[in-house]
Amino acid sequence: MRLNALLTVFLGITAITGVYGCTSENTSQAKIQEQQEIEVTGSGTPYPVLKVLASAYESKNSNIKFNFSPSSQASGGITGVKNNLVDIGSVSRKPKPDEDDGSLIYQEIAKDALIIATHPSVEGVTNLETKDIKAIYSGKVKNWKALGGSDAAIILLDRPEDESAKRILRQHYLGKDLKNSPEAVVLRKESELIKTIQNTPYSIGAFSLAEAIGNDLKVNRLNIDGVEPNQENVRLGKYKMVRRLGIVRKKESSDKVNKFIDFVFTEEGAKSIIDSGYTPSTKNK
Numbered sequence: 001m002r003l004n005a006l007l008t009v010f011l012g013i014t015a016i017t018g019v020y021g022c023t024s025e026n027t028s029q030a031k032i033q034e035q036q037e038i039e040v041t042g043s044g045t046p047y048p049v050l051k052v053l054a055s056a057y058e059s060k061n062s063n064i065k066f067n068f069s070p071s072s073q074a075s076g077g078i079t080g081v082k083n084n085l086v087d088i089g090s091v092s093r094k095p096k097p098d099e100d101d102g103s104l105i106y107q108e109i110a111k112d113a114l115i116i117a118t119h120p121s122v123e124g125v126t127n128l129e130t131k132d133i134k135a136i137y138s139g140k141v142k143n144w145k146a147l148g149g150s151d152a153a154i155i156l157l158d159r160p161e162d163e164s165a166k167r168i169l170r171q172h173y174l175g176k177d178l179k180n181s182p183e184a185v186v187l188r189k190e191s192e193l194i195k196t197i198q199n200t201p202y203s204i205g206a207f208s209l210a211e212a213i214g215n216d217l218k219v220n221r222l223n224i225d226g227v228e229p230n231q232e233n234v235r236l237g238k239y240k241m242v243r244r245l246g247i248v249r250k251k252e253s254s255d256k257v258n259k260f261i262d263f264v265f266t267e268e269g270a271k272s273i274i275d276s277g278y279t280p281s282t283k284n285k
Contacts, residue, residue, distance in 0.1 A: 036256050041069035042090030044272020045164055046245035048210065049110045049278045050090060052264060056272045057263050064256060076097065082246050087257050089248040092164050104248050109264050110278040113209035114168050114241040117219040121201040124149040127223040133173045134206065139181030157205030158184040159195050164243055165190065165206050172240045173224075208243075209234075210277030227277040234279045245278070 039158050040050060047068065054066040069086070077089025078099050094106050116128060125147050128136075135141035136154060145151045158180065159166040170176055190207050197205045197219060209229055212221060221229055224241070232237040250256055259282045270280040 006009055022082050033169045036063050037065045038088060039067050039086040040088045040090055041080045041086045042072065043074040044091045045092040045243060046090045047071055049245055049273060051195030052272050053269060056268065057260055072282055078248055081250060087249065087254065091246050091248055092243055095248060097200060101252055106246055106248050107261065108244050108246040108281040110245045110273050110281055111234055112243045112245055112278050113167055113229050113239055114206050114243055115209045115212060115221050116204065116206050117197065117206045117212065117221050118222060119197055119201050120218055120220060122149055122220055127226060128171050129225055134178055137174055137181060138178055139183055152202045153201055156181055156184040156201055157196055158186045159193065160186060160188060168241050168243060169206055187208045190198035201247060213277030227242060231279050233273065
């Protein structure tokens with residue numbers, strides 16, 4: 001009888017120990033899952049759409065956390081991935097041949113139109129032809145009256161030559177040799193241009209369509225050569241000025257990174273992109 005009692009106690013202790021052991025093991029596994037982080041750095045241009053996607057993904061996966069380093073240039077994102085310093089490099093262009101050592105995968109995730117817009121004070125101007133854009137950015141035309149607007153001086157807000165917005169403007173409309181207006185106000189950051197255009201009567205500048213949509217900016221979005229800057233025309237390829245937003249990662253990326261990339265190209269990922277003003281890309285591009 002005493003032996004049976006001792007055996008019962010022993011089995012009970014063993015069972016309790018097993019339960020606590022399993023619980024401890026499960027807790028440890030949960031803690032390990034909670035510690036999974038995805039490090040991102042690189043060009044600031046794709047950051048807004050990447051942050052939207054990261055937030056949507058985190059809401060579905062509580063064990064994942066994204067860390068965005070201060071934005072720099074695409075080259076910084078590429079170098080960071082190559083040197084295993086980050087998981088994802090943010091880029092607005094494909095890696096150059098001398099940047100890719102064969103270990104990288106480039107993936108376009110979204111498109112963003114570059115619009116030309118004015119302060120709401122500019123009335124009577126809804127469309128610009130290519131020749132008009134050249135005339136404004138060179139300083140040849142200095143008054144809105146010459147373009148069908150009111151008699152007011154044009155305040156041109158421009159970007160540095162090494163920024164993607166100016167490169168795209170030159171590629172599609174200005175040409176590489178057009179000299180800049182000496183009266184242009186050059187702003188380093190797109191956020192500065194957006195703030196300035198909203199606060200400066202009779203101003204004009206080029207910036208992100210997604211920013212205009214996502215923040216419901218009170219500006220006049222101008223058609224270019226008769227084509228409206230909207231997500232549908234970007235999707236159909238009718239609107240020329242488009243920035244291609246992408247990422248680079250290692251070919252042998254971790255499971256946490258691969259699963260996030262898979263999410264980007266789901267219907268839910270595409271909806272997050274569209275709702276934030278961007279146009280989704282397809283996975284094979």
